[in-house]
Amino acid sequence: MKNATKYLKIFIATASLVPLMVGAANAGNVKIIANPSVKADSISSAELRSVFLEESSSLRDGSHVEPVVSKGGGAHSAFVRDYLGKTDSDLQNYYRTLVFTGKGAMPKTLSSDEEIAAYVAKTRGAIGYVSSEMSAEGVKTLAILGMENDGSRKLITRVEPVYPSTLRTNHIGGTVRLKVTIAPNGGVEAVELMGGNPVLGDAAAAAIRRWVYAPAPSKTVNEVTIPFDPNR
Amino acid sequence: MHRRMIGVMFVCLCVFQIPLLAQDFKLFDRNIQIHGFATQGFVHTNDNNWLTMYTSNFGSGEFSDFGANASTQITDKFRIGAQLYDRNLGGIGRWYPSLDWAFAQYKFKPWFGIRGGRVKTVVGLYNDTQDLDFLHPFALLPQSMYSIDVRDSTIAHDGGDLFGDIRLGSKYGSLSYTAYAGHRSNSPHGGVAYLINSDGLVFKSLAGLQYGGDLRWQTPLKGLLIGASRLNQLNTNSYVYNSPGGPIPINSSDNADWINQFYGEYTWKKLLVDAEFRRSWDDTGTPGVNESQINVHAWYVAGAYRIIKRMQVGSYYSSYWVSFPIPNLVPAGTGHDYDKVVTGRIDINRYFNLKIEGHFIDGYGYPAVSPIGFYMINNPQGLKPNTNALVVKGGFNF
Numbered sequence: 001m002k003n004a005t006k007y008l009k010i011f012i013a014t015a016s017l018v019p020l021m022v023g024a025a026n027a028g029n030v031k032i033i034a035n036p037s038v039k040a041d042s043i044s045s046a047e048l049r050s051v052f053l054e055e056s057s058s059l060r061d062g063s064h065v066e067p068v069v070s071k072g073g074g075a076h077s078a079f080v081r082d083y084l085g086k087t088d089s090d091l092q093n094y095y096r097t098l099v100f101t102g103k104g105a106m107p108k109t110l111s112s113d114e115e116i117a118a119y120v121a122k123t124r125g126a127i128g129y130v131s132s133e134m135s136a137e138g139v140k141t142l143a144i145l146g147m148e149n150d151g152s153r154k155l156i157t158r159v160e161p162v163y164p165s166t167l168r169t170n171h172i173g174g175t176v177r178l179k180v181t182i183a184p185n186g187g188v189e190a191v192e193l194m195g196g197n198p199v200l201g202d203a204a205a206a207a208i209r210r211w212v213y214a215p216a217p218s219k220t221v222n223e224v225t226i227p228f229d230p231n232r
Numbered sequence: 233m234h235r236r237m238i239g240v241m242f243v244c245l246c247v248f249q250i251p252l253l254a255q256d257f258k259l260f261d262r263n264i265q266i267h268g269f270a271t272q273g274f275v276h277t278n279d280n281n282w283l284t285m286y287t288s289n290f291g292s293g294e295f296s297d298f299g300a301n302a303s304t305q306i307t308d309k310f311r312i313g314a315q316l317y318d319r320n321l322g323g324i325g326r327w328y329p330s331l332d333w334a335f336a337q338y339k340f341k342p343w344f345g346i347r348g349g350r351v352k353t354v355v356g357l358y359n360d361t362q363d364l365d366f367l368h369p370f371a372l373l374p375q376s377m378y379s380i381d382v383r384d385s386t387i388a389h390d391g392g393d394l395f396g397d398i399r400l401g402s403k404y405g406s407l408s409y410t411a412y413a414g415h416r417s418n419s420p421h422g423g424v425a426y427l428i429n430s431d432g433l434v435f436k437s438l439a440g441l442q443y444g445g446d447l448r449w450q451t452p453l454k455g456l457l458i459g460a461s462r463l464n465q466l467n468t469n470s471y472v473y474n475s476p477g478g479p480i481p482i483n484s485s486d487n488a489d490w491i492n493q494f495y496g497e498y499t500w501k502k503l504l505v506d507a508e509f510r511r512s513w514d515d516t517g518t519p520g521v522n523e524s525q526i527n528v529h530a531w532y533v534a535g536a537y538r539i540i541k542r543m544q545v546g547s548y549y550s551s552y553w554v555s556f557p558i559p560n561l562v563p564a565g566t567g568h569d570y571d572k573v574v575t576g577r578i579d580i581n582r583y584f585n586l587k588i589e590g591h592f593i594d595g596y597g598y599p600a601v602s603p604i605g606f607y608m609i610n611n612p613q614g615l616k617p618n619t620n621a622l623v624v625k626g627g628f629n630f
Binding site (some may be wrong): 046050055056057058064085087089090092093096097099100101102103104105106 | 265267269299301303305308309311313314315333334335337342347351352360361364366367397399454499501502538582629
C-alpha cells in the first residue's frame with residue numbers, strides 16, 4: 001500500500017511535468033531568414049508584423065520583401081504567437097479574409113523549415129522563419145530589432161550607469177546610443193556604441209551588460225539611448 | 233441541378249479527402265492566385281417557413297452558394313482582382329451569378345491606400361465577410377444585423393475606398409479606417425425584390441448613392457478591438473404595378489437611409505466574444521407624398537470557444553426590433569425577432585468544415601415591410617409567433 005502511494009506520487013509528479021516539457025519542446029527558438037537580395041541586416045518586430053500581416057511589402061531601407069509562412073510546427077507556432085500575437089487559426093482566417101475580400105494575397109505556404117529555407121534561398125525578396133537550430137544555406141539571417149520601449153523585449157532589471165566623476169565635474173555630458181544584443185534567455189550578449197562620447201559610452205555599456213530582459217524565442221537587438229546630464 | 237452537383241462534389245471531396253490547393257500560376261510573368269469556396273446547407277423548422285425556403289415539412293436543402301476569385305499583384309503597391317458569387321436560397325439568388333467584387337487597389341503607405349471598382353462595403357465586424365462561411369463559427373450570422381435574405385442592400389458599392397492602418401505605438405494600439413462612396417443596387421434576385429414581387433408588383437430596381445466610413449481601434453489590451461461604422465444611402469425604387477388597365481410604372485425616392493453601428497470583439501486564447509449594436513433608419517415612399525420610416529434597433533452578443541483544434545462551440549443572442557406605423561391590433565410576434573442560437577463547428581481539415589446549429593426564434597419582424605427571413609408568401613396560413621430551426625451546413629474553401 002505504501003509503495004502504491006509512493007508510485008502514485010511519482011506518477012502524478014511526472015505527469016504534471018509532461019505539459020511543461022511538451023510546451024518547452026514546442027516553443028522552440030525562431031530565426032528570421034531572407035533572400036540575399038534583401039539589403040537589410042535586421043528587422044524590427046513591428047516591421048515583421050507589418051510584413052507578415054501584409055500591411056507593407058518593404059522594409060524601412062526600401063528592401064522589397066515577400067513573406068513565406070509555414071503550415072505548422074514548433075517554429076511556426078512560436079513565431080505566430082510571439083511576433084504576430086495570433087493563433088494559427090486566427091492567422092489562417094486573417095489571410096482568408098484578405099484573399100476573399102480582394103485586399104491581399106495568400107502568402108506562399110510551405111510544409112517544413114527545409115522547404116522554407118530552400119524557397120527563401122532561391123526567391124528574390126523572400127523572407128521567412130525557421131527554427132534557430134536549423135542551419136540554412138544561401139540565405140541571410142536577420143537580427144530582430146526591438147526599440148527600447150516598444151514592448152518587444154521587456155526590461156526586467158535595469159542598472160543605472162555610473163557617471164565618470166571627471167566628466168561630471170568638467171560639465172561634459174550628452175546622450176549615447178548603443179546597440180544591445182539580447183540572448184533568448186534575457187541576458188545581454190553584446191553592447192556596441194553607435195554614437196556619443198566614448199567614455200560615457202563605456203560607462204553606459206558597463207551598466208547595460210548587467211541588464212536583464214524578458215526571455216524571447218530568439219536573439220533580438222535593441223537600440224538604447226542613455227542621457228548623461230552633468231547638472232543632475 | 234447546380235445544387236445537386238455541388239452537393240455531390242462536396243460529399244466526394246469530404247469522403248475521399250481529395251486535397252484542394254489554391255492555384256497559383258504565372259500569366260504574362262505575373263503570379264495569379266485563384267481561390268474559391270462553396271457551401272451546402274439544410275434547414276428544417278418546426279412551424280414557419282424561413283429564409284424563402286419551404287423548411288417546415290421535411291426541410292429544405294435549397295441553401296447553397298459558391299464564389300471564386302482571381303487576383304494578382306502588379307507592383308509592390310498595386311493589386312487587382314475580382315470575385316464571382318452565386319447562390320440559391322429558396323426563392324432568392326436562383327443561381328444568377330453576380331460580380332461580388334472587382335477592383336484595383338493602390339497602397340501608397342500602410343496608412344494610406346485607395347481602391348476603386350466594385351468594393352465590398354465595410355460596416356461593422358462582418359458586413360464585408362458575411363458570405364465567407366468558413367471564417368465564422370456560426371452557420372448563420374446574427375440575422376438581426378446580417379440578414380442573409382437582404383444582404384445585397386448593403387453588401388457592395390461601385391465606387392472607391394480610402395483606407396489605411398495607423399500604428400499608434402505599443403501603448404496605444406492601432407487604428408484602421410475606411411471611407412467610401414459609390415453607387416449600389418439591390419439584386420433583382422434578392423430579398424427586397426422577392427418581397428415586392430410577392431405583392432403582385434414587378435421589381436425593376438432599388439439603387440442609389442452609398443457613402444460612409446468605418447473606424448476601428450485595436451486597443452493596447454491584447455485581443456480587444458472596438459469600432460464604429462456609419463453608412464448613408466439615397467435610394468430610388470422602381471417597380472411596375474400590373475393593373476387591370478395595363479402596367480403602371482411607379483418610382484419613389486428615399487430621403488436618406490442610414491446605419492450607425494458600434495461593435496467590439498475580444499479574443500483570448502481559444503475564446504472569441506463579440507457584440508454589435510446597429511440602429512438603422514429607412515425612409516420609404518416618396519418624400520411629401522407617401523413617406524414613412526422604418527426604425528430598426530438591432531444587437532447581438534456572441535461567444536465561441538475552440539474546445540479542441542478541430543472543434544468549436546458557440547452561442548449568440550440576437551435581437552431585432554422594428555418600429556413602423558403598425559396597426560394597434562397586431563399578432564404576437566410582429567415587430568421583433570429574438571433569436572437564441574447554439575452551434576457546433578467541426579473543421580474536418582484545413583479546407584472542409586461542418587456546422588450544426590439550433591435557432592430558437594421569438595417573432596418574425598415585420599414581414600410586409602422590413603423582411604428578416606420571414607415572408608407572407610411562404611407562409612400563406614399565417615405566421616406563428618415562435619420558430620425553432622435546425623441548420624446543418626458544410627463548406628469548403630481553397
